[in-house]
Structures are given as structure tokens and as C-alpha cells.
Amino acid sequence: MAHRLNAAVAQLGPIHLADSRTSVVRRLMALLREAHGRGARFVVFPELALTTFFPRWWMTDQAEIDRFFEREMPNIETRPLFDLARELGVGFYLGYAELTEENGVVRHYNTAILVERDGRIVGRYRKIHLPGHAEHLPDAPFQHLEKRYFDIGNLGFKVWRAYDAVVGMCICNDRRWPETWRVMGLQGAEIMALGYNTPILNIHHREPEHLRMFHHLLSLQAGAYQNAAWVLAAAKCGAEDGFGMVGGSAIVAPTGEIAAQALSEDNEVIAVSLDLDLGDYLRRTVFNFAKHRRIEHYGLITERTGARTEV
Numbered sequence: 001m002a003h004r005l006n007a008a009v010a011q012l013g014p015i016h017l018a019d020s021r022t023s024v025v026r027r028l029m030a031l032l033r034e035a036h037g038r039g040a041r042f043v044v045f046p047e048l049a050l051t052t053f054f055p056r057w058w059m060t061d062q063a064e065i066d067r068f069f070e071r072e073m074p075n076i077e078t079r080p081l082f083d084l085a086r087e088l089g090v091g092f093y094l095g096y097a098e099l100t101e102e103n104g105v106v107r108h109y110n111t112a113i114l115v116e117r118d119g120r121i122v123g124r125y126r127k128i129h130l131p132g133h134a135e136h137l138p139d140a141p142f143q144h145l146e147k148r149y150f151d152i153g154n155l156g157f158k159v160w161r162a163y164d165a166v167v168g169m170c171i172c173n174d175r176r177w178p179e180t181w182r183v184m185g186l187q188g189a190e191i192m193a194l195g196y197n198t199p200i201l202n203i204h205h206r207e208p209e210h211l212r213m214f215h216h217l218l219s220l221q222a223g224a225y226q227n228a229a230w231v232l233a234a235a236k237c238g239a240e241d242g243f244g245m246v247g248g249s250a251i252v253a254p255t256g257e258i259a260a261q262a263l264s265e266d267n268e269v270i271a272v273s274l275d276l277d278l279g280d281y282l283r284r285t286v287f288n289f290a291k292h293r294r295i296e297h298y299g300l301i302t303e304r305t306g307a308r309t310e311v
């Protein structure tokens, strides 16, 4: 009997600056109900799923910045989502801005959590690859200040046993780095979940807009195939206060094929019955890591940060 998990990706349309957490949680709960109605027992929500993508805004007042962060999870606004999940027996991945204190120091992370079907938080990931910049770019149409507002994640890329599967997590820009996928693949991830907020416009270089979707899907499909795992990716998309973000939420099979993809740039659920044995033949053959990898030749990957030509 095939080892299966009915899963869904819940894409979010725009969240505007003026939208309250309560209104957003209502949308998340509606998406959770729809996913449950479609048989899903695991649902992936986007990165920073409780607020607008605030790194687009230049802010200097820390109290203003901290208003976008959650000091505890669940909290009074998100508790209804956790309660509904437990009532329906559905687990979820949720991205949000985490404010916490470590050894007396306040930290700000771009975080994702794995919540089991009984409502318990069983996994936490803090975004490692923070894109963008830390300084103000006054001439740019918008900012991308993740390097200013977030600390670099300190939990590594892990996997957890959840929903009767082995599940890894990453966030957004992480998907562009093959190291992300391989570290989870080396831990036997069967499912790799991520949320993303990807602006349509490249503020650093004139680039055809279609490349945003191409690079997004290329990253997902390569990560899935080269590690023989299912990839579930949830966008927050559409025009947030007029600033466009790409959709393209997708469920990608271990073969690298797109099993389902969102059609809109609004709230939308896509669902697939994941055959968790589908990647087995790839892990036994072409991506039998133990048989084929030659780590004695890979040293530069962890010894050298930037590229350097020495010839």
C-alpha cells in the first residue's frame, strides 16, 4: 500500500498595510477549511503570512518595525487558527515575523513553524538566506530590507517527523540556493515546505518580469528532483498596496514535475495526494547519495563563501 499524504498549498492574495491580523487570520482559517474539505491533512501557508511584506518599507523607528512581529505563537490573534486546525485534524506550515529574546538579547527572525494535527508546534525554522539590503535605497521604487529587519536564522536546515512523513522547511530566497535543498535531502526529507513573498520587479537590474516566475519554478523543480522529494511552495502574491508579487504556488513531485500550480494571484488552494514512495526509485538509483556522491571533491562548498578565480 503506497505511503500517501493528502496535502495542500494555501496561497494568499495581497495583505495591505491597513489589514488587521484578525482579518488575515480569518482568511487563513477559510483557506484551512477549504483545504480540509479537499482532503488535505497538511497545509502550507506563505512566508510572513500575517502581515504585508513590510521589508518593502524604509523604517527607522524600532517600535514601528516591531509592530509587524509576533512575540509569542500562538497568540490572541492566531489562536483561532490553531484551534481550528486541531478541530479539523489538519497540520500546517506558517510563516511569520518572530520577535524573541535569546540570552538577554532581542532577536528578530523571519520564521516558519510546523504545527501538527493536534495543534502543537513541532518544528521551527528561521530564514538563513536573507536577500536584499540593509541601507536605504532612496531611488528604488520600493525597498527590500530583510537584511535590516531580520537576524540570520540560527537553527539550520532540519527535518521533522510530522504527518507520518519526514518534513523539512525553508523560506523564500532559501529556494534559490542548492545547499538548502541538499542539506534537507541528506536528512532524508520526503517533503520540503516553504512560503515565499517574491516581488515582480527587480529593483537592482532591468529584468524581464517573466523571469521571476521562471526562476521560481526552476528553483523548486531542481530542488525537488535533485533530492527526490516533494516540494510544496506557497506564495503571498498580488499587489500589496500596489506593489506586485508573483504567484505560482506549486506542488512539485520528486520527479521534478509540477503536480499542481495556482492560477491566480489571490487566495487559492491547490491540493494533491502525495505518493511518498514516488521518490524511492530515484533515491535508490540516480540520487543514491551514499553510492554516488564524492564529498572529497566538494570542500569548497563549505570552505569558501564568495567565488574566487585563481587561474
Ligand code: ING
Residues within 6 Å of the ligand: 131, 132, 171, 172, 173, 174, 176, 196, 197, 198, 199
Ligand atoms: N523574496 C525574493 C525571493 O528570493 C529575491 C527576493 C527575488 C531575490 C528575486 C532574488 C531574486 O524570492 C524573498 N522574500 O526572499
